Amino acid sequence: MPKSIKMSPKHGLNPAMTKCFWCGKEDGIALMGRLPHDEKAPDTIIAGYAPCKECQEHRKEGITLIGVLTEQPADGRPAIAEGLYPTGSWAVISEHAVNRLFTPDVRKSILDAKGAMIPENILKNISSHITPKEEGDTAHE
Numbered sequence: 001m002p003k004s005i006k007m008s009p010k011h012g013l014n015p016a017m018t019k020c021f022w023c024g025k026e027d028g029i030a031l032m033g034r035l036p037h038d039e040k041a042p043d044t045i046i047a048g049y050a051p052c053k054e055c056q057e058h059r060k061e062g063i064t065l066i067g068v069l070t071e072q073p074a075d076g077r078p079a080i081a082e083g084l085y086p087t088g089s090w091a092v093i094s095e096h097a098v099n100r101l102f103t104p105d106v107r108k109s110i111l112d113a114k115g116a117m118i119p120e121n122i123l124k125n126i127s128s129h130i131t132p133k134e135e136g137d138t139a140h141e
């Protein structure tokens, strides 16, 4: 059973809009209830790294590369995988592009996983290589 929300005496259910980390669009609502010191919930929060529906659909179109850093950014965002912090940059590329950009030893695992987390500087480099766009390649920054 999920824990029930404790109503805030001042702010009731204390709603906040949730924002997709990847595209920044508002994609839902979080009912924060009573927060410490009975604070008002912020207008928008990023609830996690799960992509919104729109981003999910977009990622199905190809192979998703996610830019990561090994040091935690100053905003204190949580790691997406052990010791890896997403920058918010990502790109969807075609299998053809994977074959062209990556060495044979890593291609298969990238294709099998339908994506990879890669250092931000390499993603930036790849993003610059996929303009002008090939069909199925898009970069988000």
Ligand SMILES: [Zn+2]
Pocket: 020, 021, 022, 023, 024, 025, 051, 052, 053, 054, 055, 056
């Ligand atoms: Zn999104």
